[in-house]
Amino acid sequence: MRDNGQPDDPMIVEFNLAGSPMMILTAGPHHKLTPAASISVLTEDQKETDQLWDALTGNGGEAGHCGWVVDRFGVSWQIVPKRMPDLLASDDPGIVQRVSKAMMQMGKIDIAALDAAANEPAHG
Template sequence: MQRITPFLTYNDKAEDAATFYTSLFNDSRITKTTYYPEGTPMPKGSVMTVEFELANQPYVALNGGPHFTFTEGFSLSVSCTSQAEIDELWEKLTGNGGQPGQCGWLKDQFGLSWQITPANIGQLLQSNDPARAQRKMAAMLQMYKIDIAALEQA
């Protein structure tokens, strides 16, 4: 069976990122670390790859050097079940130099983009009243971290 594994390339922080990410989610762990051998572009013995799982989804992180950077064109989306979960992940992911973004998007301290949203975001933005649906969308567009109660009231 084929399995699609996100492959994330860092300058030199793959191990730090994997350790941080696995601390955030249940059913997460580092499964394998490999090191650069002599004769490669990176220092011998430095971390080359870190294989890890987030909520049982496999990932690979590579230290590939400074010419690899992340863009907002790729993000990890987390569907949260409560405002408390949104608040906790938002605080941890924007900490230590992370950057908040609009509509539940952020960049973590390693430059990776995330979407931290309620699992029922589609339902929260819908309404049989078109004016209310428009108010809800307008409210969300003004938010950085998603506020479930504010969307319900809009």
């Protein structure tokens, strides 16, 4: 048996995630997962966001804030609908501020709520 698992456990697993090649290496108990290394996934719409969020939080995963989630294995993910970075890249600082404020109140990102925040009338 290796010090990193059971005798038949794979040392390296390679797979594709949303068309991107990934590789996982079993590096032994002295290497711990932390949120410093995470996987960010851009989703097309709310349906895809919801499906991925539910899959990652299910079976022991843990929902976080601002689109962050930790799966049941301890891997940190950020699930980001493509609409969010588009809104945050606005030339209008008011939109950026309102969308940022709305996002900071969310766990799973809600695209309709971000759009509503972006479209709020300016105060002043």
